[in-house]
Amino acid sequence: MKSDKATALDVVRSLLFYVVFYGGTVVMVSACFVASLFGDEPLRRTVRGWSRLHRWCARWILGIRIVVEGEFPNEGVLVALKHESFFEAIDLPAQMLYPAPFPKAELAEIPGWGWAARRYGAVVVQRGEGAKALRAMVSSARGFAAQGRPLAIFPEGTRVPTGARPPLQSGFAGLYKLLDLPIVPVAVNSGRLYHRRWKKPGTITFRVGERIAPGLPRDDVEARVHAAINALNT
Template sequence: MLYLRNLAFYPVFYLGSIFYVVASVLAVPIGPGPLRRAVAGWACYHRACLRRILGITIVIEGEYASEPVFYAVKHESFFEAIDAPAMYEAPVAFAKYELFLIPGWGRAAKAYGMIFVERDQGAKALRKMVSAARDYAGEGRPLVIFPEGTRVPHGSEAKLQAGFAGLYKLIGLPVVPVAVNSGPLYHRFWKRSGTITYRIGEKIPPGLPRAEIEARVAGAINALN
């Protein structure tokens, strides 16, 4: 049954994704509303495929913030990135710059609202990211970042990237840490049925020293380890 579920999931999800990618690209010149609906629709389609084909359910513990915040999310698999538009309301994610170079998708992602991280550009890139983040937060949109910078196996902890504390300090938004335990089910070719849990932590105020914000975020995002 495990193999049959996966053999059905991959073609259904990826072939269906073509429709949403095309819809997103076509929605770019129309405006942000249709584009956001297309992106959210893709994330919801992914959830439907998980539930109906793979037998994966999603549970959310805790409460969302009522104002724009910095969601710092544990990263165990691609699940968190794909699911973000379904999990949060029109989120603006930080992503590596190479994704912007993907034909079609990169243009749609930029129009939707993503902040691309150019790691080799130093202070200039940081100022650019901070400016963009403040603009998006001013529109009432939440920011989403994976502070570990890469996927981390379930049960393991990784040091937070230095840039996270810098962005936290300069942007000046509260941080809401989010733990997730997708790794055992999703971070493998043969995905398994079960429950993926999100645990939304308590809001952390802006302005804390680097050591304190990193310790509090690291502890909260690893709560499901």
């Protein structure tokens, strides 16, 4: 069994990754401003290019391979993902065609990046803002789904350590009911490699689960989503 401790090579790889990817991110955010002058499509392609840059850096600098079991949707459905690290959040535009993410409000306020996320099209989550904020989220999400864009959400609400199986956030079931859309659950095991500080080489797997129909009772849909997104959680 491999040790969780970072080796000297892990540290060197991680430092190089930070220089190349985050340096590239500054360039790509600047490119988003230029691309936006020519419309939504050039901007979305630029964001997809940023995600692919991250994937290239993960593969060739960190030594992380990606395996996808199943097929990600490219239509207006809810995609509910396990969230163990920033890896899956950054990788979404490379996995699906223009997904609409649900970033927390504080992330959408980051200078440059926040503007690009809003302009690209995201459902900003305003926690603790009550019914008005929920109505705004639902309206925004419906608009993106009508455009055929997958709605990518982390139903546990935040990143969790590998092996953790917290309950789903209460708002997830409400969103499922109000949107009346199918759910595609996705398990991912990124946390054991893509640590906050030093990353490690290996394979990250995405397992796309069976589609869950709209209109199910809350307990039923929560149990099915919870089981599916934790399918790799061993």
